[in-house]
Amino acid sequence: MRERPYQTLSSRYLWQSQWYNVRQDQVRLPNGSELTYTIIDKPTAVWIVPITTDGHLVLIEQYRYAVDDWCLEIPAGTGEPGIELADLAARELREEIGGSAEHILPIAEFYLMSGIGNGKAKVFLALNVMLGETAHEQTEYIHLRPVPIEEALDMARSGMINAGPSALAILLSETKIREFFREQQL
Amino acid sequence: MRERPYQTLSSRYLWQSQWYNVRQDQVRLPNGSELTYTIIDKPTAVWIVPITTDGHLVLIEQYRYAVDDWCLEIPAGTGEPGIELADLAARELREEIGGSAEHILPIAEFYLMSGIGNGKAKVFLALNVMLGETAHEQTEYIHLRPVPIEEALDMARSGMINAGPSALAILLSETKIREFFREQQL
Numbered sequence: 001m002r003e004r005p006y007q008t009l010s011s012r013y014l015w016q017s018q019w020y021n022v023r024q025d026q027v028r029l030p031n032g033s034e035l036t037y038t039i040i041d042k043p044t045a046v047w048i049v050p051i052t053t054d055g056h057l058v059l060i061e062q063y064r065y066a067v068d069d070w071c072l073e074i075p076a077g078t079g080e081p082g083i084e085l086a087d088l089a090a091r092e093l094r095e096e097i098g099g100s101a102e103h104i105l106p107i108a109e110f111y112l113m114s115g116i117g118n119g120k121a122k123v124f125l126a127l128n129v130m131l132g133e134t135a136h137e138q139t140e141y142i143h144l145r146p147v148p149i150e151e152a153l154d155m156a157r158s159g160m161i162n163a164g165p166s167a168l169a170i171l172l173s174e175t176k177i178r179e180f181f182r183e184q185q186l
Numbered sequence: 187m188r189e190r191p192y193q194t195l196s197s198r199y200l201w202q203s204q205w206y207n208v209r210q211d212q213v214r215l216p217n218g219s220e221l222t223y224t225i226i227d228k229p230t231a232v233w234i235v236p237i238t239t240d241g242h243l244v245l246i247e248q249y250r251y252a253v254d255d256w257c258l259e260i261p262a263g264t265g266e267p268g269i270e271l272a273d274l275a276a277r278e279l280r281e282e283i284g285g286s287a288e289h290i291l292p293i294a295e296f297y298l299m300s301g302i303g304n305g306k307a308k309v310f311l312a313l314n315v316m317l318g319e320t321a322h323e324q325t326e327y328i329h330l331r332p333v334p335i336e337e338a339l340d341m342a343r344s345g346m347i348n349a350g351p352s353a354l355a356i357l358l359s360e361t362k363i364r365e366f367f368r369e370q371q372l
Contacts, residue, residue, distance in 0.1 A: 005327060006251050015200055015208055017224055019302060022201055022208055024312060024334040038203060039252045039274040040226060065192050066225045067229060071300045108345030110353060112299060114257045116205060119299075121350060141191055159294030159358055164307060168297060168354040172345055 002132035005030050011093030045078045046089045046119050047169040050099050050129045057152035058097050062142040073163040089124040108172045123169040191216045226303030231264040232275045233307050233355040236285050236315045243338035244283050245331040259349040275310040288314035294358045309355040
């Protein structure tokens with residue numbers, strides 16, 4: 001581990017909400033100069049790659065107001081402080097696609113936007129998922145799209161999955177997905 | 187293209203800066219109810235995957251204050267309004283790694299955080315890159331890390347490239363990188 005060279009002199013919130021805060025820090029650099037950094041302050045969120053018993057990856061197609069567009073995504077979400085991320089993953093899987101999984105495995109983590117915010121994604125792979133009722137109200141603005149695994153991987157690799165963190169979560173899970181199905185065939 | 191079902195009733199900035207704004211919209215849903223959305227409003231940024239003439243992918247290792255950690259990234263940046271994104275890609279390549287490329291190809295685009303912001307990444311692949319002087323001051327907090335292509339792809343697939351958009355940009359470029367080197371060998 002390398003050193004962490006900047007020193008935080010002061011910190012205040014410019015804006016706070018349930019989902020994220022805007023935080024402004026006064027920072028001293030190693031050469032003594034000072035800078036102001038404004039950061040999107042956000043708890044770690046989980047992204048869950050749901051693989052069904054019959055070899056499909058369950059995508060969610062939904063209208064997202066923030067981008068005014070339809071997005072292909074996987075289940076994801078943020079929890080209350082202190083929640084275990086694996087528990088949060090199981091809950092989001094249940095709420096967003098009505099899924100229950102035989103296994104939920106931690107895969108990887110990554111920073112969502114290292115230049116401007118501290119948000120981190122923790123990726124879980126949910127295996128042998130059975131689909132049931134979803135907790136959110138079914139509107140015409142959200143649809144489940146189970147896709148054969150190879151097709152979903154191609155969609156992620158080609159840019160068709162337009163929500164970045166979802167596409168990356170799928171590609172980070174590829175090795176483990178293949179390993180799982182290889183073992184099942186033995 | 188599906189319909190875009192939400193109607194924006196009003197819009198105001200809670201905070202504005204050179205890099206991003208926080209915008210709050212009052213929105214009417216199709217069922218007539220109203221919601222407030224608070225959005226991180228950010229121009230499209232470019233991410234550039236630099237491949238050198240000798241088959242290396244040039245990573246940048248840098249300390250990022252927002253996450254208080256060292257990140258593996260590729261060159262990226264946002265430009266002034268109206269700039270052509272391919273020109274911005276060439277400029278960022280030059281400024282961040284001192285690179286000039288024989289070809290700069292558009293690869294894909296993705297939303298950075300479709301739930302809370304409108305930021306979009308546009309990915310370019312820079313081929314036959316020659317490295318030279320960088321424009322930023324060389325401090326001990328930023329280092330160029332040229333890595334053989336296959337190793338860089340493995341690093342992206344395994345989560346070692348901890349800056350999410352950089353990892354995804356590399357994986358989205360994989361097919362085109364392989365195609366380029368296959369053609370060169372013919």
